[in-house]
Amino acid sequence: MSRYLLNKFLFTVDRDPELVERYRSEPRELVAWWEAECANTVLNCHTGEASTWLRFDDVEREALATHDHVKLFELGAHPFLTLTLFIALFERDNTEPLEYQKSYGARLAHFSMPYPDIAT
Amino acid sequence: MASIVAVIASTHHPFYYRASTATGEDRPPFADEWTRKILAFRETLTRARPDVLVMVGSDHFHQLWLDNMPQFLVGKAPRYDANWYNEEREFGLPRMLLTGQEDLSAHILRAGLDAGFDLAFSNELRIDHSITCPIITLRPEADLPIVPIYTNIFAPPLPQPKRFVQLGQSIRDIVESWPSHLRVAVIGTGHLSLELGGPRQFGPHGPDPEFDQRAVEWIANGDLDECLREVTLDSLHSPGNATHGFMDFMLMMGVAGAGVKADYVDTLDLFHTMEAYFTWYPNGAPTA
Numbered sequence: 001m002s003r004y005l006l007n008k009f010l011f012t013v014d015r016d017p018e019l020v021e022r023y024r025s026e027p028r029e030l031v032a033w034w035e036a037e038c039a040n041t042v043l044n045c046h047t048g049e050a051s052t053w054l055r056f057d058d059v060e061r062e063a064l065a066t067h068d069h070v071k072l073f074e075l076g077a078h079p080f081l082t083l084t085l086f087i088a089l090f091e092r093d094n095t096e097p098l099e100y101q102k103s104y105g106a107r108l109a110h111f112s113m114p115y116p117d118i119a120t
Numbered sequence: 121m122a123s124i125v126a127v128i129a130s131t132h133h134p135f136y137y138r139a140s141t142a143t144g145e146d147r148p149p150f151a152d153e154w155t156r157k158i159l160a161f162r163e164t165l166t167r168a169r170p171d172v173l174v175m176v177g178s179d180h181f182h183q184l185w186l187d188n189m190p191q192f193l194v195g196k197a198p199r200y201d202a203n204w205y206n207e208e209r210e211f212g213l214p215r216m217l218l219t220g221q222e223d224l225s226a227h228i229l230r231a232g233l234d235a236g237f238d239l240a241f242s243n244e245l246r247i248d249h250s251i252t253c254p255i256i257t258l259r260p261e262a263d264l265p266i267v268p269i270y271t272n273i274f275a276p277p278l279p280q281p282k283r284f285v286q287l288g289q290s291i292r293d294i295v296e297s298w299p300s301h302l303r304v305a306v307i308g309t310g311h312l313s314l315e316l317g318g319p320r321q322f323g324p325h326g327p328d329p330e331f332d333q334r335a336v337e338w339i340a341n342g343d344l345d346e347c348l349r350e351v352t353l354d355s356l357h358s359p360g361n362a363t364h365g366f367m368d369f370m371l372m373m374g375v376a377g378a379g380v381k382a383d384y385v386d387t388l389d390l391f392h393t394m395e396a397y398f399t400w401y402p403n404g405a406p407t408a
Contacts, residue, residue, distance in 0.1 A: 004186055011181055014206055043187060069317075079317025079361055080274070081181060087210055097148075098391075101322045108319040115318060115361055119276040120186055 003076045004120045005054050009034060009064060010072075010081035012043075014088065024089045028065040035061070070107050076116045122224075122298040125305055126168035127400040129339060129372035130161070131393065132177065132253035132309035134211040150390060157388050157397070158257045164384045164399040165258045167406045168305055172221045173259065173266045174228075174295060176308030176368060177250030178273045182206075183242075190240035191279050192287060194232070195247070195268035196225035202247045202255075216252055221265035224298055228267060231294040237287055254309050271371065273310070273364045281351050284367040285344060288374020306375050310368030312336070313359035314393045320360060326394045328359035335366060336387055339398050342380040344373050376400040 013019040013034070022030045040051040056064070063071035067089070072082050083104065091100045136158065139151045182204045184190065202216040225241075232239045247268050255262050269291070272278055288308075295304050312335050313328035320327040338347040347370060356363045376382070377400075384399035 007186060011185065015182075015204070017205065017209075043185060073317065078181070078275070081317075083317035083321070084206055084210065088206065091210075098322055104317075105315075105319050105321045105323075111319050114357060 002054065002056065002060065003078075003118065005039060005056060006060055006064070006072065006075060006077040007081055007120065008039070008054075010077060010085050012038060014081065014085040020085070020088050023085075027067055031056075031061060031064045069104065073108055073111065074116055076118045078118050122172075122295055122300040122302050122304050124292065124295055124375075124402050125170055125303045125406070126165055126307075127292075127372065127376045127402060128165060128254070128258065128305060128307040129369050129376075129396075129398040130254055130257070130307070130309050131311060131395045131397075132250050133390070133393070133395055134207065134213065134249045134253060136253065137214070137256050138212040150388075154388060154390070154395070157386055157395070161384070161386060161397040161399070162258050162260075165305060165307075168401065169303060169406070170264060170305035171302040172224060172304045173264050174224070174269065174291065174304060174306045175247075175251045175254065175266050176269045176271065176291075176306070176371060177247070177254075178310075178365065178368060179270050180248055180250065180274065182248045183246055184270065184272075186275060189272060189275050190270070191272045192237060193240040193242055193270040194225055194229050195220065195242050195245040195270075196222055196229060197243050197245055198222060200245055200247050200266065200268060202252045204246065204248055207249050211249065213249055213252065216255070216262055218247070218255070218262055219265045221267050223300070224295070224304070225267045227298045228269070228291070228294055231297065232287075232290060235290045235294070237290060250309055254307050258307065271368055273367050278353060278364060278367075280353065281356075281367050281370055282348055284371040285348065285374040288371035289377075291371075292375045292377070306372070308368050308372040308375070310372075311363060311365030312369075312394045312396055314362040314365060315360035316362040318361045322392050324391055325389060326360070326392065328363075329389075329394070331359035331363070332387075332394045332396075335369070336385070336394075336396055339369055339373060339396070340382045340385045342373060342376055342378060342382070344370075344378045347373065372398075377402075
C-alpha cells in the first residue's frame, strides 16, 4: 500500500489543467498512463534519474480509475488533495452552490473517529 | 532595534475574496457583514503603521511536497509570486507579486538557527492563500515587504503544539533584536475547527462550535497554559480533520506572549468554519 503514491497522483494531476480534464473524461486511461509514465518521476529531477520501485496495488489503481473518493479516504489518501482535485472534476456540474461539496461529505457519513491514518 | 507594532492572528478563508467582490445575484447573503468585519479588522493593522510584515502561514501542497517536506521554513527572496492555478480555479484568487525583506529574512534564519530551530529556507518561493488571504483582508495594496514563514500543519508527522508556541516566542525576540529602525507587524493565519475532505465538511457551522468557543477564549486571553494542557496532536483530530491549522494560532499566541489579552477580538460564524480575528499591540494601542 502506498499512500505516498496515491497522494503523488492527486498532487500532480491537480496542478495540471490538461491532466485534470483527462482524468475527468477518461479516468482509467489516465491512471494507466500516469502509472507508466509519471509514477516514478522524482519531481524536479530529469527523467534519467527516476525512481524504480513505485507502483499502485490493485485496490488503489481501481479506486483512482473509478473516481472512488470514498475508497481513497478509506485508504488514507490525503483528504485535502482528494477534495481539491475532485472539486475541480465535478463542481462544474453543480445546480446549486456547494452541491458537490455537500454530497461528497454525505458519501463519507459512515466514517467515524478516528478516521483512517493519513501519515506517509 | 526594530519594534513590533502589531501582532495579528486570523483565520484565512479563501472564499473571502470572491464573496466580497461579488455583486448582484452572485453576492452571498453573508458578504456584507463579512466585509464590514474585515474592514474593521484591517483598520487595526493600518493604525499601527507597519513598514514590514512577517507572515506566518502554511503551504497547502503547492511548492512543498512529501518528497522533501520541511517543518518550518523561512522565505528569503527579493520577490514572491503568489497564488496557484488551483487557487485561481477553486477560489478565484488573483495572481500577486509581493516584495521580500531579505535583511529580516536573513536575521530570522541566523538567529533562529542559533536559538535551536533548524529552519529550512527558500530563495524562490511561490506563496499561497495562507499568506495572500491576510494580504487581501488586511493590506490589499500589497505594498509592504514581507518575510514569509511556513509551518507544517498538514503532512504528518507534525511538530508538537508546544514547538509552535516556542517558535512564536522566539520570533518575537528575534524580530525585536533586528538592528533596524523599521516597524514590524507579525501576522499569522490558521484555523479553528475545520474539516476538509471528510464527512463533517461544509456544514452550516464549523464542525465543532464548542471547540471554537474555547479556542477563541484561549487566544483572546493569551491563555497558553490552558491551551497547551488541552491541545495535543491527537486531540486536534476530534474538532475536525484539518484542525491542526490551529497550531498556527498557538504560534501567534507565542508571539503575543503568555497571559497577554488581545486588544481586538472579533468572530464571524460562517458555514463550514468560524472566522476569528485578533490583534495585539505590544507597545500599547496606537493613537490616532
